[in-house]
Amino acid sequence: MSLVNYPSREINCKVVYYGPGLGGKTTNLRSVYTSVPSTRRGNLISLATEGDRTLFFDFLPVDVGNIGGFRVKFHLYTVPGQIYYRPNRKLVLRGADGVVFVADSQRERFEAGKESLRDLYVNLVENEIDAERIPLVFQYNKRDMPSAMSMQELEEAFNPLHFPSYEAVASQGVGVPDTLKTICKLVARTIQ
Amino acid sequence: MAGKNWALFEEDFWALNDVLYALVESSYSKSAMLIDRDGHLIANVGEAPSFDTDSFASLSAADLAASKALASMLGEKDFRNQAHQGKDCGIYQCCVNDKVMLVLLFDRRSTLGLVRLRAEKGARELAEIFTRVYGKLSRSEGELESVGVGADFAAQADQQIDRLFGDFPNP
Numbered sequence: 395m396s397l398v399n400y401p402s403r404e405i406n407c408k409v410v411y412y413g414p415g416l417g418g419k420t421t422n423l424r425s426v427y428t429s430v431p432s433t434r435r436g437n438l439i440s441l442a443t444e445g446d447r448t449l450f451f452d453f454l455p456v457d458v459g460n461i462g463g464f465r466v467k468f469h470l471y472t473v474p475g476q477i478y479y480r481p482n483r484k485l486v487l488r489g490a491d492g493v494v495f496v497a498d499s500q501r502e503r504f505e506a507g508k509e510s511l512r513d514l515y516v517n518l519v520e521n522e523i524d525a526e527r528i529p530l531v532f533q534y535n536k537r538d539m540p541s542a543m544s545m546q547e548l549e550e551a552f553n554p555l556h557f558p559s560y561e562a563v564a565s566q567g568v569g570v571p572d573t574l575k576t577i578c579k580l581v582a583r584t585i586q
Numbered sequence: 587m588a589g590k591n592w593a594l595f596e597e598d599f600w601a602l603n604d605v606l607y608a609l610v611e612s613s614y615s616k617s618a619m620l621i622d623r624d625g626h627l628i629a630n631v632g633e634a635p636s637f638d639t640d641s642f643a644s645l646s647a648a649d650l651a652a653s654k655a656l657a658s659m660l661g662e663k664d665f666r667n668q669a670h671q672g673k674d675c676g677i678y679q680c681c682v683n684d685k686v687m688l689v690l691l692f693d694r695r696s697t698l699g700l701v702r703l704r705a706e707k708g709a710r711e712l713a714e715i716f717t718r719v720y721g722k723l724s725r726s727e728g729e730l731e732s733v734g735v736g737a738d739f740a741a742q743a744d745q746q747i748d749r750l751f752g753d754f755p756n757p
Contacts, residue, residue: 397592397626398735401599405735406626434750436638439645450648453625455640461746462739469625469644485651489624575751582743585735 396491396585398464405466407581410487412514413496414506415447415475418535418564422496423454423470425570430456448474451486458578468578475510484517492529492581493518494573496564497552499534499542504551511552529580532559533573538566594628598719605711606631613704614696616675619689620682620712621646628686635691646689650679667705669698680705682712 396407411419420440427438434457441450452472457465471490473483487493495514497507518525532553536542545561553559558576562569594602606618610632617632619639625647627639635642654664667680675693678701682688688709692701 397594397622397624397628399594399599399628401594401596402629408624408626430750436640439641441648450652453641453644455638455644456750458743458750459746461742462736464735466743466746467640469640471644481655485648485655488651489622571751575747578747578751579740579744582747583740585739 396581398585403464405461405464405585406469407467407491407578407585408469408471408489409492409494409577409581410490411470411472411494411496412483412487412510413475414498414503414510415477417475417496417498417503417507417510418533418562419472419475419496420448420452421535421564422494422533422562422570422573423452423472425564425567426456426470426574427454429567429571434459447476448472449479450474450482461582466582468581470574477509480513480517483513484520487514487517487523488521490521490523490528491584492531492577494531494533494577495552496533496535496562497548499536499548499561500539501541501543504543508551529577529584530557531573531577531580532557533562533564533569534559535562535564535569537561537568538563592720592723594719595722598715598722599629601715602629602712603631605708605715609690609704609708613690613692613701615690615692615701617691618708619643619646619691621687621689623647623651623685623687632691646677646679646687650681650687667702669702671698676701678702678705680709682709683716686712686716688712 396405398405411422413419423438436455439453443449454470456468471486473486515525534548560569560573564570610618619630620628621643622628625644627643630639653668657665670677678690680688688705690701690705
């Protein structure tokens with residue numbers, strides 16, 4: 395839920411990057427971190443295992459600036475993608491204003507992506523978030539990999555309702571800004 | 587909207603701040619923060635922190651959420667408070683209600699016992715104010731737009747977002 399703080403003229407929104415393990419969620423945030431001027435973002439916090447796998451979440455606050463007299467901030471989170479961190483994903487998803495689903499385009503990761511999408515919908519419902527109304531953007535990452543499935547196949551499998559979607563190679567920053575811009579705009583439209 | 591936004595207005599903000607100021611003074615804490623369960627900082631009084639308050643709020647909310655999840659595994663509704671103490675400073679966190687938590691930062695000028703004692707009283711006073719806030723919001727559904735977030739907010743947001751993220755270097 396966005397917090398509109400009138401006395402301090404601030405609006406805070408929460409965007410969660412969701413998807414299967416090793417799909418590129420943390421890489422998206424790292425790309426944003428290195429691309430946005432340091433005056434407009436905070437530190438990238440990563441609660442990760444020794445093997446650099448996300449344990450709880452990554453967090454990056456981005457200050458979009460003054461909009462209509464309010465200082466608007468987007469708090470970007472990732473969830474841990476590995477199956478057995480489901481309780482952690484549910485906690486991180488709580489209060490989300492928008493979701494980016496980062497799918498791995500590689501054919502061998504297709505089933506993991508489908509499982510993660512099912513998990514997303516279950517966790518939205520359990521967090522009492524309206525799954526049909528929350529702003530959602532799909533990102534098909536790792537488009538440069540040899541086993542990448544076609545966009546048509548991916549869209550049919552993941553995005554039959556035609557939410558906005560982007561191709562990406564997050565490790566090179568490709569598709570990262572477009573994804574972020576779209577989810578932020580969609581979330582901004584939900585603020586009353 | 588996917589979920590309901592919530593808002594804090596002038597009168598309630600200052601009422602909350604008054605309680606926080608009194609709490610900092612009576613507990614000899616460095617600062618007091620109100621953080622919502624989604625990790626947003628609502629108010630912060632006392633010494634200006636030298637760290638990124640957004641990150642601090644996010645981690646505090648996650649910390650309490652994790653402890654609540656652990657409580658649930660043990661059959662408890664929740665753990666109402668928790669403390670972390672280092673060599674020179676400490677953090678005390680407690681629930682104000684289901685949506686908001688109170689965090690006090692303290693150092694050697696105070697003790698955990700005193701902070702806990704004052705925080706419990708302060709949390710009750712804060713909870714009463716939030717009950718008023720939620721009451722107002724439930725009565726004024728649909729009125730938020732007239733209070734400040736205008737109809738052209740989305741259009742301005744589009745421009746601002748394009749301006750910031752449009753400056754991403756080309757890959």
